[in-house]
Amino acid sequence: MKRNAVSAGWLSVLFAGLGQLYNRQYVKGLLLVLTHAIGIYLFVTKLYPDLKGLYTLGDKGQHLEKVGKLFKNVPGDHSIFMMIYGVISLIIVALFLAFYILNIRDAIFVGRKRDQGSEVQGLSNNLFPWLLLALPILGVLFFTIMPIVFTSLIAFTNYASPNHIPPKNLVDWVGFATFKKLFTMNSWSDTFVGVFSWTLVWAVLATVTCYFGGILVALLINQTGIKLKGFWRMLFIIPYAIPQFVSLLIMRNMLNEKFGPINQYFRYFGLGGLPWLNDPFWAKVSVIVVNMWIGIPVSMVLVMGILTTIPKDLYEAAEVDGASAWMKFRNVTMPFVMFATAPILITQFAGNINSFNVIFLLTGGAPATMEYNNAGKTDLLVTWLYKLTLDFNQYNMAATVAILLFLMIAALSIGIYSRTRSYKEEDMIQ
């Protein structure tokens, strides 16, 4: 008794909507037939040429042509336009494929229901959530998915200044050449290795200092015998309340070598001022310290929240056993805090790898150096690729770095998710 399901399914394979018509869902069927027809029309007239354009990226750049007696500059193919339309077409084709498959599945599903003699649901009931989701899906499609696809594609082209910037020149597919260049060409690979290792050092130091700093401050406030706990907490949260870009720009002025107040105080106490932002080593110290100023309040709030959840009886039991304050801290507080915050620690590490604001607004990647290609001594991979895009028009290299960076963070994130699950299953503290 599968007659209806089979025939409806095959009819919908033949042409979307036919199966639905066969199932006597006339409005739905007609709509689907119409959609399929529009799809075919679009494919022939628009999508196919666009996809072809995505493949070739144009074959004639801006060139001189003889018009009458004069040579004139004639605009040629614009590779990036072709890429944009190509990617959009690719997405539309993918949507059509999804629509086509759903249409077949729907025909079979409804057909089976008819075989079993059960009632078939109306159209409008299933449509409402999609109506709600239409706008969000469009937004995500064009401002998240398409850019990600586009960036990934750029990494495999030679789209970069000075020789391959449309409309003057064409852009071509070059396969993995950009990746190869990044790793083997000295000027690029030196920069990459240098910036990459500083990114790692930075991420580790920034995470560790903020994390333990936060724990320390939280414990400091939470000691028995400290009064006005809420007052201290509120004071210490102030750095978190000020917009980051404001406080970072202020810090940049405070650390000014000649006129900044920090060096002024140093001189007041008879010490020479330090080149906070102008010397590679001190610039690195500065960004870490400023990052502590910004990051510790967050960890502090977090740890204070956790401290209140530690059961009191644990401490009481420890006291009965004659534990000292240090032993209580070492064996009750610390394990509890560590356990509860470990996943956040890894998330913060991943966040610090991409910590754009602190570096870009404070030092701008400076001090500059001759050793690096378009990067300074405090540049992270993120700020480097930002500069490559906006200031130096090295789009393909920026995209390549972005992909590598993303793979790194994705691996880390997957690690986090599997780790947190394993934590849950361990069930050590509950």
Place this chain on the structure above:
Amino acid sequence: MKPRIFFSYVLLILIALACIYPALWTIMSSFREGNSLFSDTFLPKKWTFAHYRDLFVERTDRQIPYATWYMNTLKVAVASMVLGTLIQLLTAYAFSRFRFKGRKPMLMMVLILGLFPGFLSLIAIFTILNTLDLLDSLWALILVYSAGAALGMFVAKGFFDTIPRSLEEAARIDGASHMTIFARIIMPLSRPIITYISLTTFAGAWVDFIFARAILRTPQNWTLAVGLWNLVDAYNSTEFTLFAAGCVLVAIPITMLFMYTQRFLVDGLTAGASKG
């Protein structure tokens, strides 16, 4: 007093000083005469409001249209707040309340796409807008801020999940349509989450620098973040007192918003920990 407590207080006071010093110093500088970064004393020798007035007076010898920047930022933040909140609520509501075909894979999609960091799309957004000649418009920035809002819908979905379904069912029996239920029953109940989402999206757009600098090219279109950054970067701190006054005015609304949303803070931070 025990020495341990005494030292703790000393440490607390030192940390407190470090926390508030930059803010205090900036406020003091904004009231100081002259325009230099350097000052002998912490408190201004002569107090003046001139810098605050200067911010709103257009001068030909320097390109600091602060009032315009403020309006731009306000426009961008309000528009992205409205659009972003709407998109986020719609998405969260659809995923929380309906069991439709393709829901599970779509949820998975949202999770995965949420992992992709902004810089990955930045290069593409910049080149696409550049090629299409759409750079340097506030609307482009607003679209960039709000279009991806759907990906942050998990907090709102969690909230909608807690609203009992019996409420809707009762309304449905009384003949209410989907739209009526959403507008008349769910929305009034969701005021706290709507407040939270709109405030965070507002603040996010208010303080963003990365996309604002990439998209807005001319001083007339800058937002405060780009403008103030440029003030430090290009003027090399020669207009410092003016910059300080500008900073104070930017920070006030956000700091006040923050104080208001503080109670959400701990929940928001710890939410990630238990999500697993």
